Amino acid sequence: MKSDVVVVGGGISGLSLAYYCSQAGFKTTLLEKNDSPGGSFNSPRYTGNDTQFWLEMGAHTCYNSYQNLLDIVDACHLTDSIIPREKVPFTLLVDKQLKSVFSALNIFEALKSIPNIFSLKKEGLSVREYYSKIVGVNNYNNTLSHFFNAVPSQPTGDFPADMMFKSRPKRKEVLKNYTFKDGLQSIARAIARSKGINVFTSQEVTGIEVLDGRYAITTQAGVTHSAATLALATPSTISSRLLQTIEADIAGHLGTLKAASVDSVGVVVRKNDISLKPVAAIISPNDIFFSAVSRDTVPDDNYRGFAFHFKPGETDETKMQRITNVLGIAEDKIVHKYEVTNTVPSLRVGHRQWLERMDGMLGGKNLLLTGNYFGGMAIEDCVSRSLSESERLKKLK
Ligand SMILES: Cc1cc2nc3c(=O)[nH]c(=O)nc-3n(C[C@H](O)[C@H](O)[C@H](O)COP(=O)(O)OP(=O)(O)OC[C@H]3O[C@@H](n4cnc5c(N)ncnc54)[C@H](O)[C@@H]3O)c2cc1C
The missing domain is CATH 3.50.50.60 (FAD/NAD(P)-binding domain)
Structure with missing residues (x-):
């Protein structure tokens, strides 16, 4: 051909x-x-008796600063399919309790460090070097680093700070995320x-x-x-x-x-079978998974879904035990399961x-x-x- x-x-x-x-x-x-x-971009669909439900096994959020992507979305006539994400919190799992990021931060340390944002340049610095100076060393080590690691599902301390989060011009008429x-x-x-x-x-x-x-x-x-x-x-x-x-x-x-593998396991459960409060994601410091990203940002009447992004090398049994333990459900309440491995740089x-x-x-x-x-x-x-x-x-x- x-x-x-x-x-x-x-x-x-x-x-x-x-x-x-x-x-x-x-x-x-x-x-x-x-x-x-x-x-x-992997949104497998689970067709239950009463609904069709999709779950993101990889990327989940776009922003109004994604201008080149938006141009393609417009040209492919997909603009009308853009929907907002529900405002539910990104949470930290500490001592079996879900906490918001802000409640986990030491505000005094953050206030002392934050003025550095006006003088410090990201270029040439690692994520650890830059953000330790912006929020304070303890805040970075105890809280923020775990959120950063959850983004590419790997330790990010040595990532270039200027390639992690970028400020880009925005399309103001489009939803922020x-x-x-x-x-x-x-x-x-x-x-x-x-x-x-x-x-x-x-x-x-x-x-x-x-x-x-x-x-x-x-x-x-x-x-x-x-x-x-x-x-x-x-x-x-x-x-x-x-x-x-x-x-x-x-x-x-x-x-x-270098590149890293991310072993992701997605689970779908009936809404009535789970009591966990709605979350955007669960980040558990020093755990076997980097994050569990939830579908609660696009609520469904019947189902909830969670994609757990694991560190490589865990057995299926260990992963399932951790999933059921974090979600507080028995394994037989999982109505559908997906598995996928992604590569991230x-x-x-x-x-x-x-x-x-x-x-x-x-x-x-x-x-x-x-x-x-x-x-x-x-x-x-x-x-x-x-x-x-x-x-x-x-x-x-
Ligand atoms: C879990 C996760 C969550 C993320 N969340 C976000 C987010 O919310 N927002 C955001 O902006 N970014 C996010 N990202 C980052 C972003 O989604 C990825 O960087 C991006 O989608 C990667 O696209 P890609 O085409 O470069 O690589 P991939 O998506 O990895 O595509 C590479 C393709 O090559 C194919 N392939 C491999 N080998 C061969 C071969 N020999 N022959 C033919 N085909 C082959 C693979 O099957 C695959 O389809 C996330 C990434 C991950 C993994």
């Missing part, structure tokens, strides 16, 4: 890149390993349906060669796609492996990045220099790289990277 561009990986990075390429007039094919597009009527995966489905992109699911790419100046991309099923331009939108570890034989230097540079201070070198190596090549390991792992960072790679492609032609 012949295309101008073949994109490997159908998460939001690959989908947005495929969208931009097709809009620019390139015949675009996207190959995704899983049986549906979305990657970390929001989701979609059928969950965030509806964005992935809408982009995959958009005109000009051929999406093939259940197609794991296993080999890439260069033949007669074109890329030959082979899937596990034995199908070969031919493209003038190759775009990789898989986690850095996979992109590194796929490029080893054709771009050893780039593969080597990608191979220097472990960025470090100095990542900007890594990025500059990578972009230098890609210069002039018809090889595009996107993903959540460039400017940051927020959805908008992924879409922004895809936009800039599509702009580079247009200049190459």
Whole structure:
């Protein structure tokens, strides 16, 4: 099969890149390993007797500062599906009690430290270095660090502070934070349906060669796609492996990045079977899970759902015991269970220099790289990277 561009990986990075390429007039094919597009946009649906219920197994919140994403949402006619998130608290589980973040903070320490926000720059500092000075060392260690670790489901003390939370221009007419009527995966489905992109699911790419100046991309099923331009939108570890034989230097540079696995278990329970108060998420310091993200932000009449994001290496039995214990329910009250593993980048201070070198190596090549390991792992960072790679492609032609 012949295309101008073949994109490997159908998460939001690959989908947005495929969208931009097709809009620019390139015949675009996207190959995704899983049986549906979305990657970390994963909102599986449970159909019970009385309702249809979805649960976010990965990303759950978008913001009005996600301008590039919003442009795509508008173009895919999905704007009317934007819905608000109910204001329920992000909680900390301490001594079997749920506390709000604010009640866990030492206000005196925070007030003493907060003026540093006006003088301290994030650039070159780690999350630990920056936020310890903004809220105080004890507040950071005892409270805030656990919330930060819950964002990419891994320890974040050594993350670059300027890549964790970014201030971006906002679209004031859009809700500050929001989701979609059928969950965030509806964005992935809408982009995959958009005109000009051929999406093939259940197609794991296993080999890439260069033949007669074109890329030959082979899937596990034995199908070969031919493209003038190759775009990789898989986690850095996979992109590194796929490029080893054709771009050893780039593969080597990608191979220097670290990534972490997140083992997520989602459970659906009947509303009447659980007495836990509504929460946006439960964060339990020093536990075997980083966070349990709840569907209470979009309440349902019959069901509640929780996605527990575990540290890797726990057994199924241990995970289930912890879930039932935290939720205060017996295992037979779980009406549906989902399991998924996501890969998240472990960025470090100095990542900007890594990025500059990578972009230098890609210069002039018809090889595009996107993903959540460039400017940051927020959805908008992924879409922004895809936009800039599509702009580079247009200049190459
Ligand atoms: C639990 C969790 C919660 C998050 N919450 C938020 C949030 O609320 N807001 C926010 O802004 N960000 C959030 N993020 C971050 C954001 O969702 C991710 O960074 C982003 O979705 C990653 O998109 P991606 O396309 O780069 O990677 P992925 O979504 O990982 O997509 C990569 C795709 O490549 C496919 N693939 C891999 N190997 C192959 C192969 N060989 N051949 C073909 N396909 C392949 C995979 O199946 C996958 O679909 C969250 C992330 C996680 C994990």
